[in-house]
Amino acid sequence: MIRFSALLLLLTGSPVAWTVCLDPGHGGSDTGATGIYCTEKEANLDVAFMARSYLEQLDDCSEVAMTRLADQEVSLADRVAYANAGGYDRFISIHHNAFNGSVQGTETYCDSQGSPEDFALRDVTHPFLVNAFDYYDRGVKTAGFYVLKYTAMPAILGEASFLDYVTAWNESWRFNTRWMDHDGREGWAYCAGLCRDQSSPFTPDWQSRVVDNSYPDFSTHGPGPWSSGSFGSPFGPDYSWLTVAAETDSAQWKPYMPLSGWYQVSLWWVGGSNRVTSARVTVRHDQGEEVFTVDQTQGGEEWYSLGVFPFHEGSFGCVIMSTSGCQPGRVMVADAVRFMVSPTGIGEAPGSRTGPSLLVSPNPAVSSVIISPLGMPGTTGISIYDASGRLVATLSDQPNQEGFVWVPDRTGPGVYFAVARSGETRISSKFVVLGI
């Protein structure tokens, strides 16, 4: 779909619009590579959604298609024929590697008989993929993969990391828990590579997160029914809507926040004369919640800021739009919410979280863990408990520069709790030890 902003580009002589087809590899019964905590098909789809969320923020990227949107089997022939029929400008196939658990690194492929544009796309994207994780650079490569050979447009295939890597940390755990915005970093890397390839001036800030109504982080609750519509300029391909009948319907955007900090929360809807005049929008953040009333008969089709709020790392905060108090028979639109890092800076922990914390790294761990009490001067030792509550270790030696070191050589794999005490303050943190 050509977005209005893309048409504006033509009128203003700005950069030409471009389109891309993302191809999350494998799916259905074809799991691809296997890690302990997730399979390749899951990681590929996560990264594709992340890449799409960044690409859809670009003014000059007019369409982002995906060969699969769920855990389903799609043949290579269909993936390629779909992309060729859509006439996309670029094709990105997203994959992850596996070997023997001890190899890690990033590699990016294009067809060995590809055009100069294939090689150019590969060469500009690869450094971004390498930088996403800072793993070993295994280099740019060529291969005769089907999706690279038979796509009519320039195409690349990324193998950003080895999912089965467990030697120093567990890569599949990082994907499964979205550790430090793991899949977001990789999704952004593909977006940045495409921007560089297309000479786009619009590379998005990678700390900005948009949750569209088509994403897994969006959900609806209540009797509904919700439908999809594409009138006007929705964010992404469409928006969700319902005709108000009950006061108990709601839509929820619940993102994973990569880091604690202050975020500007903005709402996108498509307005119309039949819309609700008092959509009840609640922002649940780290210090409570705030309620707003949004008149959807006015404005829309652009970001409407609700304010700046503190969010803690993880999926703790959300935005909820409910029909409570809305006039029956009118239409409520739920489209997208953007969480953009506030200029006050990421990494500045919100007020309620500025207290002490206990950082355990790596988590999961294999051979040793470093336990670092933060904001707890005077910590004299760490107690380690297993999942049954049994004390298994006490660390009272002087910590090194990074923290207290524990080698779980006698306790075996499992879930453990580290507890630090300083005066009246007691804080704990859960971590996992894997088998070697």
Next chain:
Amino acid sequence: MTGTFSLLALVVLTASGTIDGTEDRLEATGLSLAVPFCDGVLAVPWGYGELLFIGPGESPEPFPIIWGEARPCSPPSTSGDCAAICLERQGHEFILLFSIAGESKEYGPYLECGAPVFDGEGSVWFTADGMLMVDGVPTGHQLDAHTISVDPPGNIVVYCDGDDRLCLLETESGGNRILSSCSRFYAPSVVDFGGETFIISSTLEGYICMTCPRSGDSTRLARGSHPFWWSGGGFLLYSVTEDDGHNITSSEIWAHRPGWLPFRMTSSPSVHEIMPLVLNDVLMAIDSDTGSLLTLPQP
């Protein structure tokens, strides 16, 4: 929407020799998109680099169109001795109309163009910047779709929307409706079967579907891809490929007539993908790696 018209050098394409077992290999790259054209095949190689013509018994050769800095960015479409293709030049897109004799005409420039298609009268239909165009003239109908198909009289246009739903636009009334959303459809094509109009389309679920444009009822005809409707014989030809997640492991061509059991026409002697097409009522398979044409037995 100004078009330019220029005459290019006359091109003579000889048609001689047998097409059975042709094993001409492309030097650098294989074929992504191939359609019958006169007594040969027009094809876009991997990477949209150029446009090739494969004559009967001949090696693939670049089709002698003066591109300038342009490059193809859609499958070609053909009607008689005319063909059309979308091309990109200096950041803008155009529709190029050309003949086997080398005459050419351009529509554009546009921000984004869809793949052109011909109706039964030889008019070329395409989308450009969100509008449906006929012979370079806006119809007044908004349409955001890259791939469209039109029935011979130009009464209906079928396409897939941004959610991959199968949709239909009635050109007379401007009525626009979703025909089916039961699959993720792509590459729809309007076909005639026994005097009735139907829509054949592929789906990302791996099926080829036949949809009634009036009721929207959709039937899964076969599991496969690259459907080619041979209206002369009333057959659907299609590819059936197996893969291991990275590469093709087998490729076959099957035929199916509604109401009959599907039957296998041929399999690839190598692990190259083969796609069906019909040239002058002769059933053929094109090897998309080598560009070679193989004659298939009549069903």
